[in-house]
Amino acid sequence: MEHNNGLPKKNPLSLQLDLKKFSAAQFEKATDEEKRQQDVMSESTTFFKDGMRKLSKNPLAMGSIVVLLLILVGILILPSIVPYQYDEILSVNGKRDKSAKNLAPFTYSEMEQKYIEEGGSRFPHIFGTDEQCRDYFVRVIYGTRISLAIGFFASLIVLIIGLIYGSISGYIGGRTDLIMMRIVDIIYSLPDMLVIILLSVVLNETLKFPSGSFLSKLGTNMISLFVVFGMLYWVGLARLIRGQILSIKENEYVLAARTIGAKPTRIIRKHILPNCLSVIIISTALQIPSAIFTESFLSFVGIGVKAPMPSLGSLANAARSGLQSYPYKLIFPALMICLIVLSFNLLGDGLRDAFDPKLKR
């Protein structure tokens, strides 16, 4: 206190301030209630809400969602509106319409024109027809349906196998992890095209489906494609999930769960998987277009879906022969592939930006 002795008794503050502007009421103690009013806790947001908010601000991702939804609604509803079947050879009044070959979009064949002149009504061929006199629009829609379904189910197979394999490998770690990851390395090194071709040959011999069932309509090539997806393409996801789990495992909350006495299955289910969820969603969203691409490619080279079942790839393949005369027959399915793949990729990127915790501000 010694150096305070020289100060005048009067409070020096009164020299710096006009004390008259204050009133005694201002110096009353504030109540807890008044204090609390100043103290606002920020609005409650969950991880999911926050991610969706960010996603909704991304115009490309939102656009992709709209496009994908439109496509989805289209392939579900349109086949019941358009009165043609994907394998239906056009006929008028029960008579085969041989003139309806390779029609341009929105044109009618001679028989159809005659029929319309006679007062009948005919649904327009929006994309024209193919060389076997089938409505091309319906075929493209069915092709999209098949391609999307294959993309979706293939991704699902990949997801399930990759998830289980990756979680086990990552969680147990040590020697188990080492061995499991070497197996992954071996699978990675197999040339997938070769395996698909070999498998489809082998399965063609061995697999017999009752004729008329959906599986036989798809054809063995497609089944082998699923098998190949199941066998080969999960490795990427398994690696990704293993890496995620290895890093999540280091978090103290996993240790905390062990301290509480939680068993490994509970820890994986309750703590680890929910925290890899964003990575799983993102990689699945990116897996779908790659599966569609592979399917299209295989159908294009002729080992995809079995005719007459169309897929976008096989449609493109069929259009190859008449490319110079009927370019639109290639453009429609190709455009569809582009649209789907692009939308999924953009959506996947958007999801990553919105949900990946590593990219947080």
Add this chain to the structure above:
Amino acid sequence: MSDVLVDVKNLKQYFPVKTGFFKTLPLKAVDDVSFSIAPGETLGLVGESGCGKTTVGRSILHLYKPTGGEVFFEGEKVTADNIQMMRRKMQMVFQDPYSSLDPRMTVEDIIGEPLDVHKLCSSRSERRERILYLMETVGLNAEHARRYAHEFSGGQRQRIGIARALAAEPKFIVCDEPVSALDVSIQAQVINMFEDLQEKLGIAYLFIAHDLLVVHHISRRIAVMYLGKIVEMAEADEINAHPQHPYTVSLLSAVPIPDPDIARSRKRILLEGDVPSPLKMPSGCAFRTRCRYATEKCAESCPSLTDRGNGHFVACFNQ
């Protein structure tokens, strides 16, 4: 055995470390550590980073399989078989309030997890009641039960972590640096809460920290660790007033005291150099490379922890 709750005997925890393609060396994180904790007591464990203090806490809870030695809880040996049950009575509070709470779980689920794991609640309403009671105990607003952990500040998160540790009504909690990640103005809140809970519930703590002032404030006894070994253990006041091991002496003198006059008048005893790598431990006493009093004897053999009266244990050849 009634006055001993946790008894740690010659605990050893080595980790294999790959140093070459084929060579693995044991990293002696904890080497022959023994101590005991009475019910309702706090033992402070201090030391610098890498001295093995966190490993001690985790080995007691069997989060690592101990290389050697035994841990007894209420007279019963802790083994891999009974640890799941033991973890009801032994709990842990972690250092980092950010990574120790699952970001995808609500506060309610985090605190309720021990209840779910050990099936302590028969109905949902009982579970909820218990969770709200726990939240109240640690001074959290019960309205926030449905919120996610990341919405809270560091101090509040640490309270959530403490509530989780308390949920299964443990008798012993390992507190692993529970305040060092918190802001200064929040630390006192959490320290006080630990003290209040101990008074109310009679829980024993192993309080691990590097801040000697904090440890001194909360602990009855303090153990000082250096490179995997306890070098000195005594009553908190005793160790502060009469530190005997040269490491403790310099550690105490290095603590920045928030008082300008005291801080400037006292003499700091600076230690030379760095802590040696635990993979290349010096022979004999681990501290001899930095010790001012090191003699040849220190290089030859390792001093053991001996009682110098009044329960003041020191591991040093010099008197």
Add this chain to the structure above:
Amino acid sequence: MAINMHEYLLDVQDLHTSFFTDSGEVQAVNGVSFHLDPGEILGIVGESGSGKSVTAYSIMRILADTGRIVGGKILYKGDDLASYSEKQMQRFRGKCCSIIFQDPMTSLNPVFTIGSQMREAVVLHTEKRGEEATARVIELLELVGINEPKKRIKQYPFELSGGMRQRVMIAMALACEPDILIADEPTTALDVTIQAQILELIQELQKKLGMAVILVTHDLGVIANMCDNVVVMYGGRICERGTAREIFYHPRHEYTKGLLRSIPNVNNMKTKLVPISGTPINMLCMPKGCAFCTRCDAAMKICLTEVPEELEINEEHRAACWMNVKEAFEEGGDSE
């Protein structure tokens, strides 16, 4: 800290720095003024979010992309730093003012040797080249107490311990003998005994080279050990500033008082600590009045609505707390 017209080494006047984030503007520094004399050790103390580091970064103009100085002046030897071009700023950063950071691991590039990183700093800011530069690097490493510097310059950052790395950082910062060394939490990541070594080193170097040091930390213990003058910050504003003795023995702001009560000290080992209640403020929604009002036990009605002005308590001490005004008001009321 006498208030007169002489030119300070560094004079920060009413500094405002804001970050523009998705959730809105965050006023990280909100009207901060202080000054620094040559050879002074100034401590800036505050908890996380108090704006202490942002103040330091504003001086160096090394704010993150979203941050901007929106008001106030920073005068270095009377020159306004705002008028400096980016090029002049680069010279300023090495020659006049250097900064060392909390984490020595991340501030050193892991793929280059200590020697090459330090040479870069030397070559950038001095005329020395080749052998001469290497000699300077070794000289600097010796200065910061690194043994066998010739061997060390060939080593990579990961081969050094935390304390060693911080020494290397200090050596780099001293490459061209700046007038000011800003140390942003230099010892927070280090152990107690290593912390003592580094603090001792900074003190020693400060005496030897006569530079001024701004020590940014949350640790009141470090402040008490090192600093001549102290600035206490909370919520982007200065609570009080003055000599270390004044701040520690006669605190005049409720926050400082609470802080000193709440930390374990040699004197309060047997008694319960008196914590500051509440939680740290949310920088996105600051109270209208004093930033500390929601946690202050002595908060008055005026604290909630009006920001307190900084007032001179005595020559060595200024504080911004309505409690001081209240005292003056009550006394003034008696005498008039």
